[in-house]
Amino acid sequence: MEVIEIIGFKPNDEVSHKMPLFEMSVSAGIPIPVESDINSEVDLNEFLVEHPASTFFARVSGLNMQFAGIRDGDILIVDSSVIPQDGKLILASINSDLTVKIFREVDSEIYLESSNHKFLPLNIGELEFNIIGTVTKVIHSL
């Protein structure tokens, strides 16, 4: 059973923290020539988080299989101001348990798709649903 830990977003504004960003093609597996003349510098808090006030993190553990590209221990960046669209990964609560599902909209009916490809209709009376936010990015640590 997956365990989801919610972590708040608290950027430390006291130190300026710019990282050089390079672009690199790995298409066809053939390395391309080095040309490190220009680069841009980014602050990861700004680069990865579009809406700081509505963003938080969800660390997923206990996954025994990969689901929608998420692996055990990954940290999801979740934005509760982004309205989910069909096929997007969302963080939801079902009967107050947190879960990650794929948001599906079929003929204007909303379903949550789980890792076993079952569609859970959202209009079941006994279940209490909340879509908490849309997963915008996945951080995987190697």
Next chain:
Amino acid sequence: MKVKKIVELKTQFSFEAPIVSTAKNIAAKEQLKNMLDLNTFLTPSPKEYFLVKVSGESMINEGIYDGDILIVNKNEFPKDGKVVIAALNGEMAVKTYRNIEGTVYLFSANEKFLPIEIKPFWEFEIQGVVKHVIHKL
């Protein structure tokens, strides 16, 4: 490695109300014990790191997709099995570093490409070890 400027930094954020503004959700957010700063978490010592945006699909077997951002530590000594940015005869690549009985090999995540055995006279350098992969959904 072809390098070009790809981002314009945003100077102004828009603050929008969450679509789910249940009291429970907000309460949960305020009581959070753990808070995260992405800079500190992903690049604890800024001078040791750089970022690479990859294009191309050839690292899919390593879970690296077109458009992903790699967070690379340039001071870490590579260990067997780590994903590295390697410079080989003046060319850069994302490869899996293997050290098998003292011989260094670079593996591609694509089975179509044979492992490269690093010969002593080659101009070869590990630019850094990939620590995190950030995949945009």
